Amino acid sequence: MTQVDVRTPVPARKASPDKRRSRRSATLVVGCVLAGLIALLALVSLIWLPYATDDTSGGRLAGPGGGHLLGTDKLGRDLFTQVMTGSRIAVEAGLGSVLIAAGLGITLGVLAAFAQGWLDDTVSAFLDILIAFPTLLLAMLIVAARSATLGSAVLAIGLAQSAVVARLVRILVKRVLAQDYITAARTSGTSWSRTVVAHVLPNIWPTLVVNLALQFGLAVLAEAGLSYLGLGAPPPNASWGRMLQEAQATFTTAPVGALAPGILLVLLVIGVNLIADGLRDTLDPATRKRRA
Amino acid sequence: MTAEPDAETPVPDTTTPVLELADVALRYRGGADNVVEDVSLTVGAGHSLALVGESGAGKTTLLRLLLGLARPTSGQVRFDGAELSLRDREQMRRFRRSVQCVFQDPYSSLDPRRRVGATVAEPLRSLGIDSRATARPKVAEALERVGLPADAADRYPHEFSGGQRQRIAIARATVCTPRILLADEPVSALDVTTRVKVVDLLAELKQEQGLTLVMVSHDLSVVASLCERTAVLERGRVVEQGDTAQVLGRPAHSYTRRLIDSVPRLPV
Numbered sequence: 001m002t003q004v005d006v007r008t009p010v011p012a013r014k015a016s017p018d019k020r021r022s023r024r025s026a027t028l029v030v031g032c033v034l035a036g037l038i039a040l041l042a043l044v045s046l047i048w049l050p051y052a053t054d055d056t057s058g059g060r061l062a063g064p065g066g067g068h069l070l071g072t073d074k075l076g077r078d079l080f081t082q083v084m085t086g087s088r089i090a091v092e093a094g095l096g097s098v099l100i101a102a103g104l105g106i107t108l109g110v111l112a113a114f115a116q117g118w119l120d121d122t123v124s125a126f127l128d129i130l131i132a133f134p135t136l137l138l139a140m141l142i143v144a145a146r147s148a149t150l151g152s153a154v155l156a157i158g159l160a161q162s163a164v165v166a167r168l169v170r171i172l173v174k175r176v177l178a179q180d181y182i183t184a185a186r187t188s189g190t191s192w193s194r195t196v197v198a199h200v201l202p203n204i205w206p207t208l209v210v211n212l213a214l215q216f217g218l219a220v221l222a223e224a225g226l227s228y229l230g231l232g233a234p235p236p237n238a239s240w241g242r243m244l245q246e247a248q249a250t251f252t253t254a255p256v257g258a259l260a261p262g263i264l265l266v267l268l269v270i271g272v273n274l275i276a277d278g279l280r281d282t283l284d285p286a287t288r289k290r291r292a
Numbered sequence: 293m294t295a296e297p298d299a300e301t302p303v304p305d306t307t308t309p310v311l312e313l314a315d316v317a318l319r320y321r322g323g324a325d326n327v328v329e330d331v332s333l334t335v336g337a338g339h340s341l342a343l344v345g346e347s348g349a350g351k352t353t354l355l356r357l358l359l360g361l362a363r364p365t366s367g368q369v370r371f372d373g374a375e376l377s378l379r380d381r382e383q384m385r386r387f388r389r390s391v392q393c394v395f396q397d398p399y400s401s402l403d404p405r406r407r408v409g410a411t412v413a414e415p416l417r418s419l420g421i422d423s424r425a426t427a428r429p430k431v432a433e434a435l436e437r438v439g440l441p442a443d444a445a446d447r448y449p450h451e452f453s454g455g456q457r458q459r460i461a462i463a464r465a466t467v468c469t470p471r472i473l474l475a476d477e478p479v480s481a482l483d484v485t486t487r488v489k490v491v492d493l494l495a496e497l498k499q500e501q502g503l504t505l506v507m508v509s510h511d512l513s514v515v516a517s518l519c520e521r522t523a524v525l526e527r528g529r530v531v532e533q534g535d536t537a538q539v540l541g542r543p544a545h546s547y548t549r550r551l552i553d554s555v556p557r558l559p560v
Contacts, residue, residue: 179403188388
């Protein structure tokens with residue numbers, strides 16, 4: 001019998017994916033710059049603020065300039081100080097919610113994917129109900145049970161998002177479990193727990209991480225919404241949502257008070273979404289640059 | 293029956309079949325009928341077996357039973373003469389080491405996010421045979437055996453063609469030197485020329501490694517060249533089994549004759 005020669009070299013990568021990759025890494029860079037800017041503000045706010053958060057010495061609704069970079073609000077508090085603490089609260093809200101959503105959602109989703117028959121139906125129905133349950137109502141219940149703090153808001157957002165993440169994870173895991181490489185892992189003697197860690201999670205990770213970044217942006221927006229309604233972090237720690245609410249009445253005369261938190265909110269959410277987009281491709285071996 | 297069989301030194305035991313199905317029936321949960329019924333098959337060392345039949349005849353289900361992936365509703369799956377118990381870890385470990393599988397679709401059977409080396413090493417690592425370091429030379433040897441370049445271990449599956457991927461799958465299935473290789477339509481997803489090469493490779497492994505093949509196929513020409521014995525399945529039942537030459541040459545059952553007649557031939 002002749003040994004067939006299959007040692008033909010694998011064809012070199014075409015040029016187009018390279019071009020696509022460099023564009024992708026550009027989105028990653030832009031995203032990192034935007035989100036990094038906010039993260040930097042948040043970090044600096046931990047060690048230094050231009051004014052104390054309850055310092056009302058600035059005079060009402062002063063314009064930008066002078067001792068106040070962005071001016072002051074209607075109580076005479078420095079707006080830049082508020083924007084900085086707002087950055088911290090936004091980043092905390094995003095990270096906290098996503099941590100809760102990822103921890104609960106991935107665990108529940110993986111378990112749900114392994115469930116079969118009536119258990120599978122029950123879990124899916126439960127997740128659907130949880131998703132249909134309004135986040136706002138959940139937040140109000142939690143605030144009523146605890147108190148209006150950032151923690152309550154984050155808990156409410158995280159819980160609501162964990163249902164969304166769990167449903168996504170369940171579908172993604174089911175799709176992976178149907179692949180032959182899972183059966184191959186079983187016939188290779190790989191345990192289920194090891195299969196989940198070695199095969200399932202790496203294969204759902206690209207889609208999941210993009211979704212989690214999206215959830216981060218949504219959590220930041222949701223926290224701003226809850227703060228706007230007075231269900232978020234209490235004064236004197238300014239959240240962007242509460243800044244928007246307070247600046248609403250004076251928007252025509254002192255627009256900076258609403259524009260500053262609004263613009264930063266948009267920049268953070270866009271930045272995080274760009275990071276998600278860039279990450280997806282750097283995580284995929286099919287488009288990842290081969291280390292020569 | 294012989295004494296406790298020892299997987300570490302796989303001595304070809306000709307008296308006890310390695311794998312055996314005894315009056316096996318399987319009904320899927322919620323299904324009305326048995327998918328396979330009353331099936332008895334034996335796989336002895338050196339007697340490669342082909343399972344042929346139409347789509348839906350229960351070939352793949354039988355393979356799942358033989359792989360210990362499904363529990364029969366009634367009847368027994370026996371490994372080295374003892375009933376296969378999916379809960380018996382020690383027996384399952386010996387079983388997994390002795391019985392490996394190659395799947396139909398080489399695109400679905402390799403984890404796209406793992407390097408080929410890690411994929412091929414998986415049986416060695418999961419069965420606790422080797423550490424990462426001691427697995428490496430065996431992986432290189434297995435890749436060499438299936439005719440892949442040495443640097444294949446560091447690459448990802450998407451860099452390989454369908455035929456090469458099936459070679460990788462064969463390398464994974466043979467790296468822990470199993471006695472039996474189950475193959476579920478191993479060449480049906482490949483184009484004709486690649487198909488011939490992979491069939492040649494399987495024949496080579498069969499001779500050089502002393503592998504016993506259990507092949508599910510609807511391609512009778514592949515069966516004829518690789519397997520000594522053939523079992524014909526129709527709607528979950530074995531309607532005919534025996535030596536391949538006899539079954540294909542002088543089919544006794546009308547269904548077998550129909551199968552043979554349905555093979556497309558080039559007008560000569």
